[in-house]
Amino acid sequence: MSALSLISRHPVATWRLWHAGLVGSGLVAYVTADEDTYALHQFSGYLFAVLAVGRLIVAAAPGIRGPWRLPQPGGKAAAPARLTRGAMFQRVRPLMTAVLIGVLLAAGLSGVGADWIHRLEKLHEAVGEATPWVVLAHVAVVVALLARLPQGLRRMATPQRALSALAAAGLLATLMGAAPPARAADPQQALLGVFTERAKAATPGFAGFDPKRGEALFLSRNTANPELPSCASCHTQDPRASGRHAKTGRAIDPMAPSVNRERFTDLAQVDKRLGRDCETVLGRACTPLEQGDFVAFMLSR
Amino acid sequence: MLRACLGAAFLVAVHAGSAWADQDWVPPVTDPATLKECGECHMAFQPAFLPARSWDKMMDTLDDHFGDNASLPADTTAAIRAYLTANAGDVRPQGLARSFMAWVEPGGAPQRLTENPDFRREHRKITAQKLQRSGALSIVNCPACHQGADRGWYDDD
Numbered sequence: 260m261s262a263l264s265l266i267s268r269h270p271v272a273t274w275r276l277w278h279a280g281l282v283g284s285g286l287v288a289y290v291t292a293d294e295d296t297y298a299l300h301q302f303s304g305y306l307f308a309v310l311a312v313g314r315l316i317v318a319a320a321p322g323i324r325g326p327w328r329l330p331q332p333g334g335k336a337a338a339p340a341r342l343t344r345g346a347m348f349q350r351v352r353p354l355m356t357a358v359l360i361g362v363l364l365a366a367g368l369s370g371v372g373a374d375w376i377h378r379l380e381k382l383h384e385a386v387g388e389a390t391p392w393v394v395l396a397h398v399a400v401v402v403a404l405l406a407r408l409p410q411g412l413r414r415m416a417t418p419q420r421a422l423s424a425l426a427a428a429g430l431l432a433t434l435m436g437a438a439p440p441a442r443a444a445d446p447q448q449a450l451l452g453v454f455t456e457r458a459k460a461a462t463p464g465f466a467g468f469d470p471k472r473g474e475a476l477f478l479s480r481n482t483a484n485p486e487l488p489s490c491a492s493c494h495t496q497d498p499r500a501s502g503r504h505a506k507t508g509r510a511i512d513p514m515a516p517s518v519n520r521e522r523f524t525d526l527a528q529v530d531k532r533l534g535r536d537c538e539t540v541l542g543r544a545c546t547p548l549e550q551g552d553f554v555a556f557m558l559s560r
Numbered sequence: 561m562l563r564a565c566l567g568a569a570f571l572v573a574v575h576a577g578s579a580w581a582d583q584d585w586v587p588p589v590t591d592p593a594t595l596k597e598c599g600e601c602h603m604a605f606q607p608a609f610l611p612a613r614s615w616d617k618m619m620d621t622l623d624d625h626f627g628d629n630a631s632l633p634a635d636t637t638a639a640i641r642a643y644l645t646a647n648a649g650d651v652r653p654q655g656l657a658r659s660f661m662a663w664v665e666p667g668g669a670p671q672r673l674t675e676n677p678d679f680r681r682e683h684r685k686i687t688a689q690k691l692q693r694s695g696a697l698s699i700v701n702c703p704a705c706h707q708g709a710d711r712g713w714y715d716d717d
Contacts, residue, residue, distance in 0.1 A: 503697070504602065507602040507697070507700050508602075508695075508700070508701030509601060531632075532600075535630075539629075
């Protein structure tokens with residue numbers, strides 16, 4: 260194949276070209292991820308996925324040299340007498356390459372997948388948000404271990420210092436990466452606590468919620484609205500199944516937090532929907548006791 | 561070199577993008593509050609399908625919204641109203657909005673985009689049985705038939 264022979268003849272030049280294409284398409288895809296620039300996002304995303312997969316195909320071809328060849332983990336990089344930056348790079352490279360290929364492939368392929376299967380969209384978004392950090396770490400490694408430094412700096416840049424700088428950068432990246440998802444320990448239990456306080460205040464002789472009563476309410480068939488006799492009319496009889504709006508056909512994500520962790524985390528949302536949905540199905544508001552029983556039932560599923 | 565590649569990729573992509581920004585497309589909903597609050601019971605319909613008068617009237621009557629109570633806190637209602645009216649079909653006539661607005665009577669405030677003659681002509685072959693059989697259930701379930709509906713694309717079947 261002529262492309263392959265071009266690559267094996269000029270490994271470094273073609274590598275740079277590929278690298279530029281990957282960075283370019285990735286950058287464009289990243290900044291156009293908004294809905295209103297979707298066409299651009301899709302185009303650059305596909306290009307990105309093709310480039311990422313292509314790199315692996317080339318690596319698998321016989322006689323491929325230079326940067327295109329995948330590093331062999333635990334290869335025979337003879338331990339040099341002195342641990343130079345270059346030698347350290349050779350050691351770090353297999354791990355770096357594995358992480359990069361894993362994340363970039365996941366970003367590209369989950370995007371292609373999300374184009375066809377909507378369920379993959381969340382995964383694609385998560386990988387997309389993680390990608391810049393992985394790329395930043397990659398740049399940090401390459402700059403720290405390969406970049407030619409000015410004379411003065413070079414004397415200061417011993418492997419030990421480079422190593423500790425890397426560790427610090429890694430720690431920082433981890434902290435920054437870990438900070439946003441860190442949430443309250445159990446938002447669902449906190450929400451149930453609010454419902455408990457309300458039920459205590461409103462129910463004489465309140466003796467705790469009963470998931471069984473919540474289940475009965477959920478499955479009960481009512482007469483206030485012949486079109487929508489039950490909560491299950493839209494949410495289905497199984498809280499863990501996806502439901503759908505019986506009038507508009509719109510899909511509704513599962514209700515049970517065991518399969519949908521976002522459920523029962525947002526008090527305003529739960530209050531709003533309980534208000535509307537009880538009114539629709541029962542023709543009246545649900546009492547604080549009924550509401551808590553219902554939440555307790557959902558949390559038990 | 562990097563900049564050249566970026567530029568080239570950009571040009572090609574912009575070109576491909578502009579081909580779509582045409583007759584089968586409306587600007588997608590980008591306002592998070594509208595997406596959330598108006599996208600719960602059905603997809604959040606694009607404001608370009610109705611004129612600003614329609615959205616004003618709808619936001620005034622959320623407590624009886626096609627038989628449902630869809631009312632919201634006053635500040636949320638105001639924010640969504642501002643977004644819908646600023647992007648309404650008569651205010652920003654882009655893509656499909658032009659053909660839809662051509663059918664709206666001057667001063668009229670239709671509440672259903674599915675009753676627009678342009679819409680009805682495109683969907684004349686879709687019967688109640690077809691809706692049931694295909695599982696779409698209702699004609700307002702745009703994403704059941706138009707994969708790109710929430711991105712404003714209606715070019716597929």
